[in-house]
Amino acid sequence: MDIQGLQKLTLLDYPGKVACTVFLAGCNFRCPFCHNASLVTHVDPANDIPETEVLDFLMKRAGVLDGVCITGGEPLLAAGLETFIEKIRAMGYLVKLDTNGSNAGRLESFVEKGLVDYVAMDVKNSPAKYAQTIGLEEYDLENVKESVRYLMEGKIPYEFRTTVVREFHKRDDFEEIGRWLKGAEKYYLQGFEDSGDLIRPGLRGYTKEIMDQALEIVRKYIPNAQLRGIE
Numbered sequence: 001m002d003i004q005g006l007q008k009l010t011l012l013d014y015p016g017k018v019a020c021t022v023f024l025a026g027c028n029f030r031c032p033f034c035h036n037a038s039l040v041t042h043v044d045p046a047n048d049i050p051e052t053e054v055l056d057f058l059m060k061r062a063g064v065l066d067g068v069c070i071t072g073g074e075p076l077l078a079a080g081l082e083t084f085i086e087k088i089r090a091m092g093y094l095v096k097l098d099t100n101g102s103n104a105g106r107l108e109s110f111v112e113k114g115l116v117d118y119v120a121m122d123v124k125n126s127p128a129k130y131a132q133t134i135g136l137e138e139y140d141l142e143n144v145k146e147s148v149r150y151l152m153e154g155k156i157p158y159e160f161r162t163t164v165v166r167e168f169h170k171r172d173d174f175e176e177i178g179r180w181l182k183g184a185e186k187y188y189l190q191g192f193e194d195s196g197d198l199i200r201p202g203l204r205g206y207t208k209e210i211m212d213q214a215l216e217i218v219r220k221y222i223p224n225a226q227l228r229g230i231e
Contacts, residue, residue, distance in 0.1 A: 001080040002026060003049040004039055006057065010069065014096045014118065015159075017066040022054060024081075027074040029100055030135030031124065032200035033165045033192055039073040041199055051084060058091055067094035067117070076103040076110075085115045096120065100134075101147030111156050119158040121147060123187075125168060126176035133168050135199065152184060159186035161228070164214060166192075166204040174214045178221035188228040189214055 005023030007013075013021050023036070025043040034040055038047075058068065068088050075081060076099055085095055096118040099107060110116050123144075125133035130141055151158040160181055162169070181187055192205035206214070211230050218225045 001051060001078045001084060002043065003051060003054060004043065004047050004073075006049055006054055008057070008061075009065075013069040013071075014067045014094070017094060017096075018064070019067040019069050019094075019096070020058075020061070020065055021069040021071055024070065024072045024075045024078050026077050027072055027100070028077060028102055029074065029124075030199060031133065032135050032198070033163060033168070033203050034199045035193070035195035035197060036073065037197045037199045051080075055087055055091075058088060058093065062091055062093075065093065067096055069096045069098065071098035074100050074102065076106045082110070082113075082115060085110070089115065094118070098122070099147070100124070101144040104143045104146035104150060107147055108150050111150075116156065119151060119156055121151060121158065121160055123148070123160045123162050123177060123181065125162070126173040127180065128176065129168065129173060148181065152181075154185070157185070159188060160184055161188040161190055163190045163192050164206055164211065166206055169206075169214070171214075171217065174217040178218040178225075181218075182221040184222050185224070187218065187222045187225040189218065189225065189230075190228045191230045193229070 002025040004025045007021040010019050010021050013019055023039060025039045027040045088095060094117040097116045098120045101121045124130055127141055131139040208230050211227055215227055
């Protein structure tokens with residue numbers, strides 16, 4: 001398993017919990033606006049963090065941290081992830097998993113085995129524009145759609161989220177996403193910010209006024225939808 005980062009404290013990544021975040025390298029998408037390009041397109045082996053180092057850190061923080069966020073990249077691609085999570089849970093930690101939803105079978109398996117407590121799934125765009133938005137020429141959405149269907153069964157607390165980029169998201173896309181995720185438990189429109197570590201530089205976010213308009217559209221279908229990271 002390729003661990004490339006450890007954020008030792010976060011009050012934002014795991015809703016309502018004091019947590020740390022573990023970053024795993026590798027992804028099957030190439031979203032141009034990805035803010036962790038160093039985990040996707042130019043992984044540096046020199047940045048590898050031994051699993052034992054992360055587990056030692058967690059042992060020392062027992063009773064201080066509530067949970068561990070596992071993100072990427074796409075964590076569900078990682079060999080050894082199940083065993084890693086089992087070790088984390090044995091220490092008493094809650095586990096939040098970030099995913100792009102492309103491995104529905106493994107997502108369902110992790111939930112059914114009780115390995116995760118919260119799932120945050122990225123919904124990149126409306127179905128018609130998915131391939132373009134994830135940086136691929138074409139993409140079969142069936143796994144992503146199955147992940148959405150499974151999470152909406154309510155077997156585990158979850159959220160859907162879309163990072164909104166001016167070059168990729170238009171009014172009609174929010175209508176389509178809203179229809180797709182109608183009735184979702186939680187859905188967030190996130191403002192895009194240039195992290196300086198993008199796959200494709202030069203992209204832009206929308207103003208708060210436009211984000212408010214997008215939120216109004218999706219709220220017709222998902223009343224609890226909210227903005228995140230918008231000032």
